[in-house]
Amino acid sequence: MASTTERSPRTRPPDPGRDADGAPAIALEHVAKTYRTGRRAVTAVRSLDLAVTPGEYFALLGPSGCGKTTTLRLIAGFEEPTAGTVRLAGRDVTGVPPNRRDVNTxxxxxxxxxxxxVADNVAFGLRRRRVPTAEIRRRVGDILDLVELTGAADRRPARLSGGQQQRVALARALVNRPGALLLDEPLGALDPVLRHTMRAELKRVQREVGVTFVHVTHDQGEALAMADRLAVMADGELRQTGAPAEVYERPADRFVAGFVGxxxxxxxxxxxxADADxxxxxxxxxxxxxxxxxxxxxxxxxDLTVRPEKIRISAVEPDTAADRLRGTVRDTVYQGPVxxxxxxxxxxxxxxxxxxxRQNAGVPAAGxxxxxxxxxxxxxxxxxxxxxxxxHVLGRP
Ligand SMILES: Nc1ncnc2c1ncn2[C@@H]1O[C@H](COP(=O)(O)OP(=O)(O)OP(=O)(O)O)[C@@H](O)[C@H]1O
Ligand SMILES: [Mg+2]
Structure with a gap:
């Protein structure tokens, strides 16, 4: 708290998101949040410990109502925690208002x-901070280039597609070079095809700017495909944090196993x-x-899990060292690739x-x-x- 006044946009480190001491870009320490409205109390976040590495693409994944948006708002400063500490680049920002935190949402x-x-939307924050006009023009030009919207600079948002509006929002949030960018369901308003295209776009932009991203989603495919690391959240708590393959292949508990794939x-x-192996x-x-x-x-x-794609199904007994079971097919559903x-x-x-x-390497005969x-x-x-x-045995030993 004592250090909050020495901070202004002009004194931020030259390499955004990175901290000289190797501190996490974002850290939550025992953070809890209970909303009180009248006599009702809702605990949205129970006790969260989280450290996001500088430059990381981090996904926060969980079902509706589990506390994802609340967590982002606590990081951004739109909410204050009931308990615990929020740190940005090592600095305690608990109690610091949103406009004095080096993050955008x-x-x-x-x-x-x-x-x-579009250009004025993107320039808005820079103008408010009285950045010189020539610099605004250059930075807005650069960022519109990055999100491939140069040709749309003079158009109004209503005339743009959903994907283009998404890019404007991204450009506007990145143009003042925040230490971290928080994205709440950034692809949620897009149709499924565009959602897929924009996954790659968002990843590319993040790699090019090198800013720490925290991406909130309830779409497990999105989190697996985009994140360097992801955290799975349920009922205001983190159930597991790890690289996508780690969380998918080695889920910590039944909830994670069922929610991620x-x-x-x-x-x-x-x-x-256990035997020698x-x-x-x-x-x-x-x-x-x-x-x-x-x-x-x-x-x-x-409790143990076996992912559906790891199991081989065959009419005759397989000739392998694998474990095998007999069974009867109750139902088949053609899903395209599988x-x-x-x-x-x-x-x-x-x-x-x-x-x-089972992968559909062949083509079903008609009928x-x-x-x-x-x-x-x-x-x-x-x-x-x-x-x-x-x-995979859950909750291992
Ligand atoms: N301002 C508020 N006042 C009271 N309760 C709130 C407030 N904001 C959120 N909540 C409650 O806190 C819990 C978590 O809400 P939150 O919006 O963080 O969930 P979420 O994971 O973002 O869900 P969704 O995926 O539906 O957006 C919910 O039970 C919600 O009703
Ligand atoms: Mg939400």
Whole structure:
């Protein structure tokens, strides 16, 4: 708090987002937020610990109402935490108003000024800070170049497509070179095709400017595709933080496993402790046994997941060292790149179903659901197989 007055836009470090001491660009320490309206209290954020590295593309992923927007507003200073500390580049900014924090926010609705041209929208903040006119012109030109909107400088936002408006909002938020940029569902207003195109665009812009981005989304595909690291949030808490592949392949708990991609959740009991390769034998509820890496002792209850694309499905018994189960196809759904099979595992009394994704390398013959000769169809008896490294025990030991 004591250091807040020495800060002005002109004294910010030459390399935005980076801090000489190697401090995180953004750090939340035991941050909590309870909203009070009259006698009602809603706890939106319970206790958040988070450190975003300078220059990182960080995604905050979670379902509606889990506290994502609140977290961004706490970082930006539009809300103050009920408890805990917010740091930007190592400096405690708790209690510092938004306009004195070195971050900008892109809101979901972009909040562009409709009566101003694109260039004036982008220049707005610089004019307010009385940046010299020649410099404004240069910086607005550079940033419009970066977001590929040079030709639209004199148009008004209402005449632009959703994707173009998104770029204006991005340009306006980046033009004063903030230490970090916070984006709340930045692609939420776009149609699915444009959403995909803009993923690559946003990534490119972030790489070129090197500014720390925090991107809030409830779209797991978006978070996996865009983030250097992501945090999965539920009920005002972070459940897991890590690189996309880490979170997808090694989910921490049932919630993360189910929210980040499709997951088969299985429950069983350890029957034999880990062998020399680290694999214990787990008896699934209802009968079949599979291997999974865990140090849990025999008798321990474990939850495990196997991702649908790791499972091979075949009509004949596979000739591999993989774990295998028998089952019956209950349903098939053609999804374009893959077909999704729902298979009832034999010996579980119908209690255990596994979802399997199989790539559609072939083309279904007209009027059939078989994507190639011999591919499974409803009612078929099949084998399911996966190498034991793909059976991931949740909440490991
Ligand atoms: N200003 C407020 N006053 C009272 N309660 C609030 C306020 N803002 C948010 N909340 C509540 O806090 C919780 C978290 O809201 P928040 O907007 O942070 O969620 P979110 O993850 O951004 O959700 P969404 O994906 O729907 O945008 C919700 O229960 C919400 O109703
Ligand atoms: Mg929100």
């Amino acid at each position: 892109v809101f979901q609705n972009y909040a562009l000024f409709p009566h101003m041209t 499709a997951a088969n959740l299985l429950t069983g009991t350890v029957r034999a402790a 680290g694999y214990a034998l787990v008896g699934l509820d209802g009968g079949p046994q599979v291997r999974a890496a865990t140090t849990a002792a025999p008798g321990t209850r474990v 077909t999704q099979y729902t298979v009832v595992v034999a010996g579980t009394g119908g209690a255990t179903e596994l979802v399997v994704h 059939t659901e078989r994507t190639e000769p011999g591919s499974p169809a409803r009612g078929d008896e099949v084998w399911l197989a996966w190498p034991p490294r793909h059976a």
